[in-house]
Amino acid sequence: MAAESRGGVVVRGVGMGGTPRPSDRASIRRTNLGLVLRLLRDAGPRSRARIAADTGLPRPTVTNLVAELVELRLVREGDSQREGAVGRPGVSVEIDGRSICGLGLEINADYISAVAQSLRGDRVFERRIPLDVRAAGPEAVLDMTAELIRGADAAVAAAGARLVGAGLGAPGHVDIITGHVRYAPNIGWRDVSALDGLRGRLGRAAPVLHLENDAKLGAVAEYVIASAAGIHDLISVTGDLGVGGGIISGGRLMRGARGFAGEIGHMQLAPGGRLCNCGRRGCWETMVGLGALLRHAADPGDPVHDASLDVASRLAELRGRAEAGDTRTLAALDHIADGLCLGIALLADVLNPRAVVLGGYFPVFADQLLDRVREGVARRVMAPDAGGCEILPSSLGLAAVARGGAQLALDSVYEDPSAAVV
Amino acid sequence: MAAESRGGVVVRGVGMGGTPRPSDRASIRRTNLGLVLRLLRDAGPRSRARIAADTGLPRPTVTNLVAELVELRLVREGDSQREGAVGRPGVSVEIDGRSICGLGLEINADYISAVAQSLRGDRVFERRIPLDVRAAGPEAVLDMTAELIRGADAAVAAAGARLVGAGLGAPGHVDIITGHVRYAPNIGWRDVSALDGLRGRLGRAAPVLHLENDAKLGAVAEYVIASAAGIHDLISVTGDLGVGGGIISGGRLMRGARGFAGEIGHMQLAPGGRLCNCGRRGCWETMVGLGALLRHAADPGDPVHDASLDVASRLAELRGRAEAGDTRTLAALDHIADGLCLGIALLADVLNPRAVVLGGYFPVFADQLLDRVREGVARRVMAPDAGGCEILPSSLGLAAVARGGAQLALDSVYEDPSAAVV
CATH class of the missing domain: 1.10.10.10 (Winged helix-like DNA-binding domain superfamily/Winged helix DNA-binding domain)
Structure with missing residues (x-):
């Protein structure tokens, strides 16, 4: 319009x-x-x-x-x-595809990471540092993030290229105009001026910096792949302890009036249901988040509940049980699949996406989840043939957010090339 | 992006x-x-x-x-x-604002209507013909619609202006590319080639014709008003027997991958709840549609249930009871308000609109509904201050869809002026 x-x-x-x-x-x-x-x-x-x-x-x-x-x-x-x-x-x-790089950065509850990639898509730098971000606190985390940026900058220069900007993904509510992380409960941050903090640490060496919500950057990274297949309307759904979302509509990241769009984990799909971390009951993430899977799959004493173990190994254990035909694990995954159908069908009715891309822990169980989710969504969506919506597993793993950040930095150069001044 | x-x-x-x-x-x-x-x-x-x-x-x-x-x-x-x-x-x-007009047309279950307005916003022609559209059948309805277009064209010419196009709104699933009404259960149409039907009837006198879903045109009409107040992200929610929706995101009507976006009446908010006309249970329209209001407000024998009476007079009767303090009517409206909160809060979490505009029967009960809805939405939405979302009553009444159609016709001239050839 x-x-x-x-x-x-x-x-x-x-x-x-x-x-x-x-x-x-x-x-x-x-x-x-x-x-x-x-x-x-x-x-x-x-x-x-x-x-x-x-x-x-x-x-x-x-x-x-x-x-x-x-x-x-x-x-x-x-x-x-x-x-x-x-x-x-x-x-x-x-x-000049080889000599221009965008840098993507992620601050996650469990690590910080960086990916630098050129306009041609070559990855020039990639690093992930395991870190208890909540315990470390914002100042130490920004110190380490600034160090990552310096390292990426040096690697890019050594490859004969040039960094045109960096996109930082952080969880929770972020203010993309001022560069503040407003409220990120799962890392314990409130009103942290992330971009100014990085600029202060880097001085004149600071690249042009952008901030965005992590789930939205995940959607941007998924869109790079999906758009090559002609898909320009998608929803990315990331399953973690929380459930995050990013919406691409007509090739554009949807931010809404104040940047809060995509808060799909707290759609209240079972009023009166289970208590959510947000204080409400029956949010979607109580039905399909990692906590729900673990709760259905194993008793509290089971090692898959042990948060001191790496989450990847706990997921591998559960996947092994599912592949061995363990009935409790399979029933738990059926629960998750049914919950996914409910929320995805609702989103498909409201937004009519061409694809829903499942990221986070969901792709680990693609063999057990996808058929049931596809069938259930097709049955529930009002439009014929689910409105043309495909359900796809993400192939990006832990790199999704940082790759989306690199893409954001590269995209903003196309919007305003003069911002790429050295 | x-x-x-x-x-x-x-x-x-x-x-x-x-x-x-x-x-x-x-x-x-x-x-x-x-x-x-x-x-x-x-x-x-x-x-x-x-x-x-x-x-x-x-x-x-x-x-x-x-x-x-x-x-x-x-x-x-x-x-x-x-x-x-x-x-x-x-x-x-x-x-040349005075001499260019767009024509909007609506095929509703209970009437067909037309509005012609100039680029300056002057209404040059306006007509509504009560009609049992389902009983009349597509051929007779298209005959009458073609006649309406001829009348509007003559009125526009008599005003010294020129019709640059017409936008037709119809309920249900429409194909905006081919101009077919694919499936509109509440008027009993399936695969009706509406635009070709009109072109065949009008011959060389046919204006450039566009087809769109009625609720989406309602959103376009609301956006003309809202945008003057700087609002560029809104959701229009129309309460009738069904509940329709239209989403404006960043000043653009959101259509989704195949034009099905905005199907908000069938968000399944109470799984296992009341049976919906669509065959599923617990859809939002079973909670907040006109049927829910009537069911809560009066026993089956009450004249407000009498479908042979004009719906406006039945709503006026209910409003009179509410204003007189009738406890059953007020309790029914509280039910509706609570249902509205649930769905609007979910939409606000997902889309972060700047405004939700309530149309159809909702504005009739603005005094009884709005405060409760505003308070409930503010309490439920994850983002602070409901993400900045205002809840507004529509002021357009039955003219919303046709006015949106006129706007669609005018807008498309700005996209491609060469299509406005006489």
Whole structure:
């Protein structure tokens, strides 16, 4: 309908309201830089003349814009090519995919991690440091995160590339404008100014920093994969002790009015049901979170309940039992599958996604869960054929959030290339 | 993140996948016509020179584009104005708001209706014909709808204006690409080719026709009002025998992968609850639909249950009882309010809207429902302050869907002005 950015100026629907942004010279230049960069990304290498024809921008303007993008090391000159039957061949311009990297960072309850990857998708740096984040406290965690950024920056430089920005994922409620983690109960953070804290530690070496909720970055990472298959509407559902969600609608991450969209773990699907950590009863995460699986699968004394053991090994143990045909484990997984059907069908009715991607602990039990979930969702959704919604297991494991952060950093360069200034 | 149309070419995120559309000469021209038209809408009247500066398009291109828009009667020349300190004054160009009209049409279970309104918002034509649509059958209903369109077209012409398109709202599942009403149980339609049916009846006089689900058009109409207050994320909830929904996210109507988004009436909020018309149990509409209100408020023999009486008079009767302090009516409304809280809080957790607009029968009982709903939603939503979500009563009454249809027709002209050819 209305609000989006287009062409030489940023326009918003006014038939549908909205406030036009001022179109001063600098903002027009920024917008046009993005226009050219996205054209090269989406339509491939081409000559300056062709860029002018494709964008409708004057040829001298295109020459200036390309020069600036080359200076920013976002594009480079390629081979000469003859595009038409006549005229002299033009020098082709292309995205400089190898030399531009985005950095993704995750602050998780159990670790901090970083992934740097280039525009071509090469992973230049990857590190995960196990850490009791709640016990360490924000200052120590930000110290270590700053150190990770320094290490990633050095690795990127050593690979002959350049870091254009970093996207940090944190759990809970985050303020993406100010860069504060507002309230993250499972790491015990409240009103931590994460981005300013990192900028203070890194000084002039700080990259352009973005903050986002971890589950939303997980959705962004899933979308990189899904979009290659033509999927532009998806919901990512991450099963952990909590259940997180991220919604991609028409190729865009849905944030809502204040950035709180995607709080799917607390959909109240069984009013009067089990008490949730949030203080309400019958939230979806009491039905399908990791706690529910463990509760159904084993008595309290069973080692799978031992939180001092690595969660991956406890999940492997349960998976082994399921594969051996243990009836209690299989019944527990059926419980989880039925709970997933209830929530996924509701989300599919409301949002009509093309795919729901199950991440976190769910993919570990893909063999036991998926068929039952697919069948149940198809039966429950109002639209025929579940509205075309596929249920897919995530393949990203623990790297999902950091990879989404790297993608966020790279994407924001396409929106505003001038922000990639060294 | 990625997929959207910008500037001189249509680009899609490819870092995030997506297929670029071919950028042939005709499509570039269409896109640029829209760019200029939206600039005039959003930023106000301005000279051709200023349009060139604002869009980055070459001056001769702008001259041609404006000439084409004038020929389409979408813009007109206004007063001369001096924009800078030097140079001769340019002739200002502006949207021709009075002479362009969109037509909205609704096929409801109980009536068909039409509203024609200009770009300035003047209503040029408005008509509602009571009709038992299910009994009449699709052919007779399309005959009458075609007649309504002819009448609206004549009224618009008599007002010195021009119809640029029509948006038809129908209940149930509609295919907006082919123009078929796929399945609308409450009017008994299945696979009715509504738009082709109208085109066949109207012949060369047929306007450009669009089809959309009625609840989605209601949301579009609510958004016209809400956006003037700076609200760009809203959910419209319409209470009737069924409960319909439309979602506006970031100023855009959310359709989902196959156009089924917004099916909020069948969110299963009380598994094992009351049997719904859809065959499932505990759907939201069994809790807050008109049937639930009547059931709670009065015994079967009470005249408010008499479907042969006009629904407006039955609602007025109930409202009178509530205002007189009738305890049973008030208790019934408390039931409805509690059910509304449950579903609205869930939607607010998932989508974080800036507003939820209650339409259909809900506004009739605004005095009895709103405070309780606002308090309950604020208590239930995870985000502080309900994530900033306001609960508002609709002021549009029965005209909401048709007004949304008129807006849809006007909006699509801004997307592709060349479609407005006479």
